[in-house]
Amino acid sequence: xxxxxxxxxxxxxxxxxxxxxxxxxxxxxxxxxxxxxxxxxxxxxxxxxxxxxxxxxxxxxxxxxxxxxxxxxxxxxxxxxxxxxxxxxxxxxxxxxxxxxxxxxxxxxxxxxxxxxxxxxxxxxxxxxxxxxxxxxxxxxxxxxxxxxxxxxxxxxxxxxxxxxxxxxxxxxxxxxxxxxxxxxxxxxxxxxxxxxxxxxxxxxxxxxxxxxxxxxxxxxxxxxxxxxxxxxxxxxxxxxxxxxxxxxxxxxxxxxxxxxxxxxxxxxxxxxxxxxxxxxxxxxxxxxxxxxxxxxxxxxxxxxxxxxxxxxxxxxxxxxxxxxxxxxxxxxxxxxxxxxxxxxxxxxxxxxxxxxxxxxxxxxxxxxxxxxxxxxxxxxxxxxxxxxxxxxxxxxxxxxxxxxxxxxxxxxxxxxxxxxxxxxxxxxxxxxxxxxxxxxxxxxxxxxxxxxxxxxxxxxxxxxxxxxxxxxxxxxxxxxxxxxxxxxxxxxxxxxxxxxxxxxxx
Amino acid sequence: xxxxxxxxxxxxxxxxxxxxxxxxxxxxxxxxxxxxxxxxxxxxxxxxxxxxxxxxxxxxxxxxxxxxxxxxxxxxxxxxxxxxxxxxxxxxxxxxxxxxxxxxxxxxxxxxxxxxxxxxxxxxxxxxxxxxxxxxxxxxxxxxxxxxxxxxxxxxxxxxxxxxxxxxxxxxxxxxxxxxxxxxxxxxxxxxxxxxxxxxxxxxxxxxxxxxxxxxxxxxxxxxxxxxxxxxxxxxxxxxxxxxxxxxxxxxxxxxxxxxxxxxxxxx
Numbered sequence: 049x050x051x052x053x054x055x056x057x058x059x060x061x062x063x064x065x066x067x068x069x070x071x072x073x074x075x076x077x078x079x080x081x082x083x084x085x086x087x088x089x090x091x092x093x094x095x096x097x098x099x100x101x102x103x104x105x106x107x108x109x110x111x112x113x114x115x116x117x118x119x120x121x122x123x124x125x126x127x128x129x130x131x132x133x134x135x136x137x138x139x140x141x142x143x144x145x146x147x148x149x150x151x152x153x154x155x156x157x158x159x160x161x162x163x164x165x166x167x168x169x170x171x172x173x174x175x176x177x178x179x180x181x182x183x184x185x186x187x188x189x190x191x192x193x194x195x196x197x198x199x200x201x202x203x204x205x206x207x208x209x210x211x212x213x214x215x216x217x218x219x220x221x222x223x224x225x226x227x228x229x230x231x232x233x234x235x236x237x238x239x240x241x242x243x244x245x246x247x248x249x250x251x252x253x254x255x256x257x258x259x260x261x262x263x264x265x266x267x268x269x270x271x272x273x274x275x276x277x278x279x280x281x282x283x284x285x286x287x288x289x290x291x292x293x294x295x296x297x298x299x300x301x302x303x304x305x306x307x308x309x310x311x312x313x314x315x316x317x318x319x320x321x322x323x324x325x326x327x328x329x330x331x332x333x334x335x336x337x338x339x340x341x342x343x344x345x346x347x348x349x350x351x352x353x354x355x356x357x358x359x360x361x362x363x364x365x366x367x368x369x370x371x372x373x374x375x376x377x378x379x380x381x382x383x384x385x386x387x388x389x390x391x392x393x394x395x396x397x398x399x400x401x402x403x404x405x406x407x408x409x410x411x412x413x414x415x416x417x418x419x420x421x422x423x424x425x426x427x428x429x430x431x432x433x434x435x436x437x438x439x440x441x442x443x444x445x446x447x448x449x450x451x452x453x454x455x456x457x458x459x460x461x462x463x464x465x466x467x468x469x470x471x472x473x474x475x476x477x478x479x480x481x482x483x484x485x486x487x488x489x490x491x492x493x494x495x496x497x498x499x500x501x502x503x504x505x506x507x508x509x510x511x512x513x514x515x516x517x518x519x520x521x522x523x524x525x526x527x528x529x530x531x532x533x534x535x536x537x538x539x540x541x542x543x544x545x546x547x548x549x550x551x552x553x554x555x
Numbered sequence: 556x557x558x559x560x561x562x563x564x565x566x567x568x569x570x571x572x573x574x575x576x577x578x579x580x581x582x583x584x585x586x587x588x589x590x591x592x593x594x595x596x597x598x599x600x601x602x603x604x605x606x607x608x609x610x611x612x613x614x615x616x617x618x619x620x621x622x623x624x625x626x627x628x629x630x631x632x633x634x635x636x637x638x639x640x641x642x643x644x645x646x647x648x649x650x651x652x653x654x655x656x657x658x659x660x661x662x663x664x665x666x667x668x669x670x671x672x673x674x675x676x677x678x679x680x681x682x683x684x685x686x687x688x689x690x691x692x693x694x695x696x697x698x699x700x701x702x703x704x705x706x707x708x709x710x711x712x713x714x715x716x717x718x719x720x721x722x723x724x725x726x727x728x729x730x731x732x733x734x735x736x737x738x739x740x741x742x743x744x745x746x747x748x749x750x751x752x753x754x755x756x757x758x759x760x761x762x763x764x765x766x767x768x769x770x771x772x773x774x775x776x777x778x779x780x781x782x783x784x785x786x787x788x789x790x791x792x793x794x795x796x797x798x799x800x801x802x803x804x805x806x807x808x809x810x811x812x813x814x815x816x817x818x819x820x821x822x823x
Contacts (some may be wrong), residue, residue: 305687306694308691309691309692309694309695310698311702339683340683341684341686343680344683344684344685345687345688345691348688348691374676377677378677378680381681382680382684
């Protein structure tokens with residue numbers, strides 16, 4: 049009789065604990081309850097429940113703790129202070145899979161907020177325990193462990209190094225091959241977080257053969273997976289030429305371009321970012337991408353999307369054109385310049401405009417042919433306007449000035465230079481006049497056009513200090529025309545003629 | 556005698572005087588004559604020496620003349636050889652320059668910067684771009700169609716499920732159902748679905764949805780593109796691999812039918 053009574057007391061207590069933990073877990077789902085829970089001192093109550101005898105209470109308590117830490121940084125710091133982490137790490141080795149999932153969830157939630165908290169997780173040997181979890185069979189446990197490792201590695205290079213030193217990378221690559229989609233996504237995202245910091249880390253990831261597996265997953269139908277895969281490949285290839293070459297050797301390129309027509313914006317953005325990182329290293333890599341028709345795909349992409357996501361595409365075109373003049377000509381031939389002009393006029397953000405202006409400068413500065421292509425797209429007045437506009441940012445102004453200068457120094461297409469004569473400030477004007485002084489001595493039709501369109505008149509009106517380069521160019525231009533014409537167009541000529549009339553006595 | 560003596564004495568005196576005079580004169584002339592003799596001798600000696608010297612000179616001149624001619628001719632021969640050599644070298648160099656010029660022009664134009672290859676490359680690039688764009692368009696089109704197809708299948712499955720659950724709203728001979736209002740020109744599509752769907756007791760097996768697809772007669776499949784063939788094939792496979800227990804509710808069905816009849820009686 050009394051035995052049953054005693055057992056009943058214990059059962060009631062257990063039910064009460066279970067109910068408490070489950071309610072707290074449900075409440076912790078909503079962010080507005082977090083403050084209230086924290087004030088009610090939930091942390092000190094949950095800690096002993098994590099060491100409870102009954103496994104389901106343990107793992108529900110861990111789940112509740114994880115949700116609390118996920119939503120607020122203070123609670124995460126409190127978790128660290130209460131020294132729960134060593135216990136969690138220790139028990140990760142021994143418990144059942146629900147507990148492991150919940151414990152990995154707590155570690156993930158703590159590590160995601162800041163590098164110091166991640167360091168605390170590393171210090172209590174949480175990383176080794178998580179790597180042990182990666183060897184489990186259950187895909188949910190692996191996913192939670194991989195996600196936690198990703199959150200740790202994301203902050204800085206030292207933390208990534210500690211994750212790699214624990215031997216996580218081969219296990220992550222193995223979990224890439226598992227059939228569950230969520231696990232693949234998380235593994236790809238963790239690999240991208242690890243490899244983004246330094247070339248050595250990226251090399252470690254590549255040495256385990258990750259690139260081949262990532263390359264196979266490009267054609268999968270799942271959108272989020274594709275996002276992560278391309279992000280991972282981007283982070284690997286951005287560090288050095290050899291890594292980028294290894295990524296290219298995996299022959300992703302003709303296939304990756306089909307992903308440029310994916311309906312999801314971020315997939316497209318990640319593909320274009322990958323192309324940009326690859327292209328920026330050497331002309332040969334840029335040549336590979338141009339040869340498989342990458343330019344066309346990127347230009348179509350720029351035409352279809354708007355806003356911030358255009359930035360990697362614009363920068364990619366700039367990097368391709370920067371390497372050599374044949375690549376810049378390839379960009380021009382694929383109709384890149386009208387597209388860039390459209391981007392310049394449609395976008396309103398300064399940094400995107402700065403990037404567009406830089407790309408245009410890279411395309412136009414090689415030879416007069418290139419400068420002509422840029423000039424016929426009517427880009428020079430627009431860039432000048434951006435340079436002169438007081439509301440453009442510093443960066444935009446410097447980039448426009450550099451681009452203008454570099455394009456103008458090669459531009460010999462006079463009809464497009466003439467509008468610049470009227471509006472440019474003196475430091476740009478000197479280049480414009482210099483170009484005129486180079487072309488006019490040799491071309492008589494251009495001289496005629498120059499006179500009839502009012503260019504000569506404007507040149508006479510420019511005031512320059514004698515001896516400055518501007519004055520020399522003006523003299524050179526004046527030297528191409530007969531005296532009478534120069535005098536006719538010089539300012540004040542009509543007054544001088546009228547004065548002569550005053551002194552004239554008819555015979 | 557005396558006269559002769561006097562004459563001799565006078566002659567002796569005269570002779571003495573003469574002798575003294577002559578000595579005196581000779582003495583006086585001795586210097587002059589000595590000098591004259593010296594001069595004549597020196598002149599003569601000078602002439603001899605001069606003649607000797609000029610002889611020597613002439614011989615020396617002959618020797619020097621021959622020597623200088625010899626040296627100069629040797630020098631000229633050398634110069635001629637050198638000039639000839641230089642002329643030959645210039646000629647060779649000129650020819651070498653011509654060869655190198657042609658070779659360098661050819662090499663640069665063929666291997667370093669081949670203008671026609673570049674032009675062809677640009678044209679090829681344009682064509683490749685066009686090709687890539689068309690292929691990507693086709694791919695996109697294909698993917699879009701697949702996605703649309705999947706969406707349509709999902710929608711249709713949802714509708715069929717709805718029809719399954721609303722089977723009791725089917726119109727009967729006596730009483731038109733909700734979806735078959737007499738004021739409509741033709742029955743609602745739901746009505747048509749209801750007529751076609753075979754009622755099965757709801758079970759929680761996921762294959763139920765696929766099994767009910769089998770229940771639809773093939774008339775609906777004509778409205779679908781051919782890719783629907785694959786889900787149908789799949790369902791037949793799963794159907795055969797996992798035999799589903801027949802619905803227990805045959806009696807229930809009859810009960811349902813009776814109930815609907817009863818309701819309709821009440822409605823009347």
